[in-house]
Amino acid sequence: MEVKLFGMIAEKAGAETIAVAAGTVRELRLAAEARIDGLAAMSYAIAVDRRIADDALKLDGNEEVALLPPFAGG
Amino acid sequence: MSTDKPHKKRDIFIDGPIDPAFVAESIAKHATRTDIGGHEIFLGQVRADGAAGTGDACIARTAAIDYTAYRDMANEQMTPIREEAFARWPITCLHVYHSQGVIKAGELCFFVFASAAHRQAAREAVAYVTDEVKKRLPIFGKEIIADGGHQWKSNT
Numbered sequence: 750m751e752v753k754l755f756g757m758i759a760e761k762a763g764a765e766t767i768a769v770a771a772g773t774v775r776e777l778r779l780a781a782e783a784r785i786d787g788l789a790a791m792s793y794a795i796a797v798d799r800r801i802a803d804d805a806l807k808l809d810g811n812e813e814v815a816l817l818p819p820f821a822g823g
Numbered sequence: 824m825s826t827d828k829p830h831k832k833r834d835i836f837i838d839g840p841i842d843p844a845f846v847a848e849s850i851a852k853h854a855t856r857t858d859i860g861g862h863e864i865f866l867g868q869v870r871a872d873g874a875a876g877t878g879d880a881c882i883a884r885t886a887a888i889d890y891t892a893y894r895d896m897a898n899e900q901m902t903p904i905r906e907e908a909f910a911r912w913p914i915t916c917l918h919v920y921h922s923q924g925v926i927k928a929g930e931l932c933f934f935v936f937a938s939a940a941h942r943q944a945a946r947e948a949v950a951y952v953t954d955e956v957k958k959r960l961p962i963f964g965k966e967i968i969a970d971g972g973h974q975w976k977s978n979t
Contacts (some may be wrong), residue, residue: 753845755893756963757975792979799896814932815893819977822892822921822962823867823933823953 750808752781752816761787776802781816793818835901836894836923840930841866849918849936859915859938863945865953869923869926872966886969888976893961894923896909904955908937911951912944919952921962 751766759765762785769784771777774795782789796802796815797808808814837845846866855857871884901919908917914937922932935953939945957978964976 753893755961756891760975796893796896799861799893799899813898817893817961818963818975819979820958820961821964821976821978822890822897822960823957823978 750777750810750814752777753813756818756821757791758785758788758793758816760787761791771781771808771810773777773804774806775800777808777814778804778814788816791818808820834894834898835921835971836892836897837920839924840922840926840932841920841934843931845920846931846934846936849934853916853938856915856938856944860940861942861945862936862938863942863949865933865935865949866931868931869928869955871928871969873882883972884904884969885928885966887925887967887973888932889925889967889973890921890923890932891963891965892921893956897921897960897962900958900959900961904952904959907955908948908952912937912939912948913941914939914948917948917952919956921956921960924968 751768753766754762767784769777769780771780778795794817796817797806797812869888877909905917916938918936920934924933935949937945937948966974966976
């Protein structure tokens, strides 16, 4: 599935998206951390269909998924 | 100005800085709403902070912030914040705008505007919405340092 990247995470990856295979948010996290240097040490959240999701959530591959570094609005 | 309903969907993002004239026009649009007794406004301005780790704040300062956002999610996350504000305070309207793109130090990047019959509701609603937007909206800020380089801003 395609994963959207933002801010510092997009910068580290050198890309706006990456493609990973994952059946849960936890698998997605591990796959992304294996792909993007430094991600494992970062504070970030995973959004599924534009809501913050926890590791246990199952994915069927049709969701809109994004990795979100710390928010900095305002 | 149409009546603002908490469920109305809108895009809070403005490309580039928020023009002070836009703030003035927003105020002027409320002249027809004679049920309003007070307006409260928060304006966020990009501050020329000293860069972290530099001993001397005069040497390396934030020249600008390049804001990006997960725009669809941010606009969706705005809906519950708006509903919470309307549920908690008797405000007549609420407007929120945030910049995208490069905003130089001294320029405006964030505009929260509530109106109510009485000042207390407007004040408290603006304080709440300002804090919640900073906490809950996926907006990212790259601080561009005056002497080159950058660092990522974090509200946490």
